[in-house]
Structures are given as C-alpha cells and as structure tokens.
Amino acid sequence: MPEPSAATLIEESEETSSTTAPEHQEVRTGRSPGQVAWARLKRDKVAIICFAIILFFLLVAIFAPFLVSLEAVDPITGAKADPSTVHTELVDFNGLPTVGASSAHWLGVEPRLGRDLFARWAYGARPSLIIGFVAAFASTVVGVALGLIGGYLGGASDKVISWVIDFFLSLPILLLVLAIIPIMQKRIAAGGDLTPEETSTIRFWVLIVILVVFGWMGLARLVRGEVKSLREREFVQAARAIGVPTRSILFREILPNLVGPIIVSASIAVPAYITYEATLSYLGAGLVEPTASWGRTIADAQNLFATYPLWLWPSVIGLSLLVLALSLLGDSIRDAFDPTSRR
Amino acid sequence: MLTYILRRLALALSVIMATLVSAFLLFFAGPADPAQAMCPETKCNPARLEAITKSIGLDKPLIEQFLTYFKGLFVGRDFVYAGDTVHCGAPCLGFSFVTRRSVNEELFTRFPNTVVLALMAAVVFVTVGVTLGIIAAVRRGSATDRGLVGASQVLGSIPYYVLALLVALYPVILWNVLPQYSSISAGVGPYFMGMLAPALILGLVTASSYVRYTRNSMIETLSMDYIRTARSKGIHERTVLFKHGFRAAMSPIATILGLDIAALLTGTLITEQIFGVDGIGRRGLAALRSFDLPVIMGTVLIGAVVVVVMNLVVDIAYSFIDPRVRLS
Numbered sequence: 227m228p229e230p231s232a233a234t235l236i237e238e239s240e241e242t243s244s245t246t247a248p249e250h251q252e253v254r255t256g257r258s259p260g261q262v263a264w265a266r267l268k269r270d271k272v273a274i275i276c277f278a279i280i281l282f283f284l285l286v287a288i289f290a291p292f293l294v295s296l297e298a299v300d301p302i303t304g305a306k307a308d309p310s311t312v313h314t315e316l317v318d319f320n321g322l323p324t325v326g327a328s329s330a331h332w333l334g335v336e337p338r339l340g341r342d343l344f345a346r347w348a349y350g351a352r353p354s355l356i357i358g359f360v361a362a363f364a365s366t367v368v369g370v371a372l373g374l375i376g377g378y379l380g381g382a383s384d385k386v387i388s389w390v391i392d393f394f395l396s397l398p399i400l401l402l403v404l405a406i407i408p409i410m411q412k413r414i415a416a417g418g419d420l421t422p423e424e425t426s427t428i429r430f431w432v433l434i435v436i437l438v439v440f441g442w443m444g445l446a447r448l449v450r451g452e453v454k455s456l457r458e459r460e461f462v463q464a465a466r467a468i469g470v471p472t473r474s475i476l477f478r479e480i481l482p483n484l485v486g487p488i489i490v491s492a493s494i495a496v497p498a499y500i501t502y503e504a505t506l507s508y509l510g511a512g513l514v515e516p517t518a519s520w521g522r523t524i525a526d527a528q529n530l531f532a533t534y535p536l537w538l539w540p541s542v543i544g545l546s547l548l549v550l551a552l553s554l555l556g557d558s559i560r561d562a563f564d565p566t567s568r569r
Numbered sequence: 570m571l572t573y574i575l576r577r578l579a580l581a582l583s584v585i586m587a588t589l590v591s592a593f594l595l596f597f598a599g600p601a602d603p604a605q606a607m608c609p610e611t612k613c614n615p616a617r618l619e620a621i622t623k624s625i626g627l628d629k630p631l632i633e634q635f636l637t638y639f640k641g642l643f644v645g646r647d648f649v650y651a652g653d654t655v656h657c658g659a660p661c662l663g664f665s666f667v668t669r670r671s672v673n674e675e676l677f678t679r680f681p682n683t684v685v686l687a688l689m690a691a692v693v694f695v696t697v698g699v700t701l702g703i704i705a706a707v708r709r710g711s712a713t714d715r716g717l718v719g720a721s722q723v724l725g726s727i728p729y730y731v732l733a734l735l736v737a738l739y740p741v742i743l744w745n746v747l748p749q750y751s752s753i754s755a756g757v758g759p760y761f762m763g764m765l766a767p768a769l770i771l772g773l774v775t776a777s778s779y780v781r782y783t784r785n786s787m788i789e790t791l792s793m794d795y796i797r798t799a800r801s802k803g804i805h806e807r808t809v810l811f812k813h814g815f816r817a818a819m820s821p822i823a824t825i826l827g828l829d830i831a832a833l834l835t836g837t838l839i840t841e842q843i844f845g846v847d848g849i850g851r852r853g854l855a856a857l858r859s860f861d862l863p864v865i866m867g868t869v870l871i872g873a874v875v876v877v878v879m880n881l882v883v884d885i886a887y888s889f890i891d892p893r894v895r896l897s
Contacts, residue, residue, distance in 0.1 A: 397588060397876075401838060501728040501729070531743075546727045
C-alpha cells in the first residue's frame with residue numbers, strides 16, 4: 227500500500243490551506259502520491275506548454291496524410307504531393323530544385339530527388355514518436371521486471387542481474403549499437419533480395435529492439451535498490467507472514483510504491499530514445515530510405531545547408547522542439563513527484 | 570578495505586572479459602564477411618576471396634581464431650604479410666583488414682586527439698558548470714537562478730548532435746568565427762585553435778548538467794547546521810561559502826566528474842565526426858562503414874577498458890572519501 231510520507235503530508239496541508247477555504251479542512255481525505263503529483267503538474271505552466279507542443283506533433287504525425295493533401299496540385303507534375311514519389315522534373319541538372327516554396331510545396335522540394343519537403347517533414351514525425359514511445363514502454367517493462375526479480379529474490383539471481391547491469395553500463399554503447407545494427411540487419415535479411423521498403427521496415431524494428439536491449443539498465447538498477455529496501459518494511463513482512471503469494475506481494479504491495487519513479491523514468495526515456503534514433507540516423511546506422519526521418523533529413527541536408535536552408539531547418543526545429551518539450555515535461559513530472567522540490 | 574578493492578577488481582576484470590568474448594562472437598561470428606570487404610565486388614573472383622579469407626585466418630575454427638586473438642592481447646603475435654613476418658607486440662589488437670596497418674598504430678596514434686578534446690571539454694564544463702552552479706545556489710530563487718537553471722535545462726534537452734552540427738555549420742564553416750580542425754602536424758597553435766569549437770560546444774552542453782548538480786549539492790550543504798554555526802560565529806560570508814560550503818559540496822561532484830571524463834573519452838564520437846577531429850571515435854566509425862572488424866573490436870575494447878578502469882578508480886577513491894561505502 228502506498229504510504230504517504232511525512233513530506234507529502236506537509237505538502238498536502240500547505241496546498242489545502244492555500245487553495246481551499248478553512249471550513250473544508252475537516253473533510254480532507256488522504257491522497258495518493260500520484261494524485262498529489264497530478265495536482266501539482268496541472269498548475270505547472272511549463273508542463274502545460276510542453277504538453278501542447280507534444281500534442282501538436284502527435285497530431286501532425288497522426289494526420290500527416292490529411293495535412294499533405296491540403297497542398298495544391300503541382301502545375302508541373304500535375305499531381306498532389308506525397309512523401310515518397312521522386313520528381314526529377316522539379317530539379318535541374320545540378321540537382322538543385324527549380325521550384326521554391328509554393329502552395330503546391332509549402333517547404334519546397336528536396337534537392338536531387340525532388341520529393342515534397344513538407345510531406346517528408348510531416349511523415350518524419352511518425353518514426354520519431356513511435357520509436358520514442360514504444361522503446362520507452364518496452365524498456366520500462368524490462369527494467370521493472372528485472373529490478374523486481376533481482377531486488378526481491380536476492381541471492382544468486384540478484385548477483386547475476388546486478389552483474390549484467392554493470393556489464394551493460396560499462397559498454398561503449400553508442401559504438402556497439404552502431405556496429406550491431408547493420409549486423410542484425412544482415413542476419414535477419416540474409417539471402418533474400420528485399421525491396422527498399424522491406425529493408426526500411428526491418429531496420430525500424432531492429433532499431434527499437436536494440437534501443438531496448440541497451441536502455442533498460444538505469445531503471446532496473448533504481449527499481450532493484452528500492453525493492454531491496456521495501457521488502458524489509460513492515461507491511462511487506464506482514465503480507466509475507468499471513469501467506470500472501472509472492473506474485474501478489476510484488477504487484478500489490480511493492481509495485482504501487484514505485485509508480486512515481488517508474489513514471490518519471492519512462493517520461494525521461496521517451497526524449498532520450500528519440501534523440502538516440504535521430505543520432506543513429508544521422509551517423510548512418512538508424513533509419514534508411516525511403517522512410518522519412520528527421521535525423522536522416524538533417525544528415526542529407528547538411529551538405530547544402532548554406533544554399534538550401536529550407537531542407538535543413540524544418541527537421542532541426544521539429545526534432546529540437548519535440549525533444550525539448552518531452553524533456554522539460556519529464557523534468558516537470560519528476561518535480562511533481564518529488565516532495566522536496568520547490569522551484 | 571583490501572577485500573573491497575579485490576572484489577571490485579574481480580568485477581572489473583569479469584566485465585572486460587565478457588566484453589571481449591561477446592564482441593568477438595558478435596563481430597567475427599556474425600554474418601558479415603570481412604573478406605568481402607577487402608575484395609572489391611566488381612573485380613572479386615572466388616579464388617581471390619578464398620586467398621584473402623585464408624590470409625586473415627577466417628577459415629580456421631572460431632575457437633582457434635579467438636585464442637589467437639586472445640593470445641595476441643597478452644603476449645603479442647606474429648603476422649605473415651606479403652611474405653614478411655611482422656611482429657605485433659602485446660597488447661596486439663590485430664591488423665586492419667582494409668588499411669593493412671596494425672590496429673594499435675591506427676588507434677593509439679589517434680587516441681591523443683580524443684584525450685585532448687575530452688580534457689579541453691572537461692576544463693570548460695568544470696569551470697563554467699561549477700561557477701554558474703554556485704552562483705545559482707547562492708542567489709537561490711532569484712531571477713539569475715531561474716535563468717541559469719532554465720537555460721541549462723534547455724541546453725541539456727536539445728539533441729546534442731543537432732547543437733554540435735549547427736555550431737560546426739554556421740560559426741565554423743559559414744562565418745569563419747572559429748577555425749576548423751587541423752592536425753597537429755600543421756602546428757600546435759592552429760591545432761588547439763581548431764579544437765576550440767568542438768571542445769566549447771561539448772563542454773557547454775555537459776556543463777548544463779553540472780550547473781544543476783552543483784546548485785543542488787551546494788543548496789543542500791548550505792542548509793546544514795554547521796554552516797549556520799559558522800555564520801552565527803560571524804565568519805565572513807565568503808569564507809563560509811568557499812571554505813565550509815564549497816568543499817563539502819564538491820565531493821559528490823568529484824565522483825560524477827570521474828565517470829563523465831570516462832564517458833567523454835568514449836563519447837566524443839559524435840563531436841569528432843561532426844567537426845572532423847581525427848580521434849578514435851571517428852576512426853571506429855570509418856571502420857564500421859568498411860566492416861573493418863579488428864579496428865571495430867579494438868575501439869570497443871579500448872572504450873570498455875577506459876570506462877571500467879575509471880569506474881574502478883572512482884569507486885575506490887570514493888571508498889576512501891566516504892567510509893560508509895566500504896561497510897555496505
């Protein structure tokens with residue numbers, strides 16, 4: 227059972243005295259740390275602005291086909307824009323676009339391939355968001371599971387799990403990930419001739435798996451430490467004494483006490499994975515063509531950054547703003563769960 | 570104390586061994602054929618491919634390949650190359666499949682560039698981060714404090730490679746405010762000037778977390794009873810801040826510093842790639858493109874050893890500073 231700590235009680239009484247009239251104080255009931263955090267988060271202006279920005283990008287990603295269909299029909303090609311069709315008739319023999327930003331191409335077209343840049347940008351929000359949320363969810367599940375097992379069982383399984391955590395934490399992860407992704411890709415796609423789309427889809431899932439494999443340790447260590455101290459507490463010992471099965475002790479008694487740290491860690495993981503994906507795509511081990519990805523666009527556009535900034539900047543701004551908003555929201559969530567923080 | 574050090578040492582060794590074995594299995598037993606990498610596809614006939622496979626020992630059983638590699642690490646080994654026998658002294662990391670030079674030479678000649686970059690960045694983030702953190706802590710709650718914390722949060726949240734790339738593209742390449750990287754052979758002055766831009770951006774971004782660490786540590790220390798005692802005795806405020814507060818606040822920072830320098834030595838890869846600094850991270854990245862396995866292995870191993878050794882040093886040093894660690 228989540229027990230409100232002394233600090234939470236103080237916090238609560240302060241809040242009540244500042245927000246409600248004195249006569250309501252007698253009917254005050256206890257609130258869980260989650261409810262307290264939610265109440266604090268709702269009053270945090272930075273968190274609300276960040277949430278609005280994240281919502282904006284979520285909507286762009288979900289309604290990307292609709293947004294792209296709002297662009298006018300191109301007078302030269304006579305077709306509506308889409309993220310993957312190559313239009314070499316829109317670029318000159320140097321590869322530079324012959325058309326600028328217009329009603330048909332809100333951000334112009336891509337040098338060399340002539341693809342519509344707005345469509346690439348809108349669709350590019352999708353892999354970032356999917357990878358960020360899926361990888362954060364999966365690594366949270368893995369981290370919590372291993373942390374619970376190690377911390378609660380102790381003994382040999384704990385030793386093995388702690389050793390594996392130490393082992394993974396001391397690897398030069400970026401370099402290893404860069405090396406493993408193409409190897410895994412080859413192993414999965416061995417022999418067969420794949421279309422670029424299939425290669426791209428395989429790469430997408432390989433990327434998520436690798437991010438989870440190398441991303442669960444921090445939370446596992448945190449959960450393990452917390453569980454180790456919680457299992458000695460009276461309420462857990464009481465549950466054990468009256469014969470509550472281990473699974474119920476883990477999920478009913480111990481896990482609810484860890485909701486705060488788990489939510490905080492998951493919310494910080496989302497921007498971290500998006501950054502990781504973009505970095506890997508930039509270094510050439512992330513997403514591959516024809517998937518539209520902000521990281522890849524930045525890598526491609528840097529060569530023409532001075533002559534054609536419209537290629538580089540939308541992705542730079544999109545990526546930076548999304549990751550910034552997610553990180554600051556994560557910070558706000560952490561502060562909301564931390565009874566000692568006062569900004 | 571001795572058992573503690575021995576236990577940590579055993580852990581460190583086991584981690585390095587595990588890295589060695591798993592990296593070897595991953596790279597050498599992986600489906601990527603290194604012989605193919607050395608044999609350009611357009612003019613590669615099966616006979617030549619086989620000759621290359623034989624010459625780099627890829628036809629031998631896996632366990633034998635591993636033992637040869639392992640032996641090379643500790644006692645060195647000999648290579649037969651174009652009829653000559655080349656000795657590669659311990660720790661021998663093998664020969665590059667692509668450039669045909671020893672991996673030790675490939676990596677250790679580049680390592681100083683990585684070290685210089687990491688240390689210059691460390692100077693930036695320690696001075697800037699700690700100074701601003703103290704200012705924020707002393708003026709807690711003021712506009713300065715909020716501005717510093719907010720700026721550090723924003724700087725630390727934007728993807729690092731985007732910031733580094735923008736610095737490389739605009740001030741360095743387009744506006745020429747800061748010079749581009751040039752190797753040490755072009756002169757010591759230009760070399761350090763060229764390191765300035767990558768070290769500054771790497772240092773400033775890392776500093777953003779130090780501002781917050783230092784601020785929190787300092788605030789915690791300044792709320793201690795002994796600080797109040799010192800103040801009530803009428804000791805000058807500056808003495809209280811620096812002699813009584815700063816010293817105590819710095820011990821957790823010192824721990825993180827050791828780990829961060831280790832992380833920088835393996836993590837300057839992005840910075841090196843973007844600014845064209847010829848360090849081991851960039852070499853490793855180039856090796857990845859050509860599936861040059863011995864070089865990739867060497868880079869991963871050096872990285873793992875640096876991190877493990879720094880972890881060990883920090884842990885042991887910390888157990889001297891804080892006796893509670895040893896007892897647990």
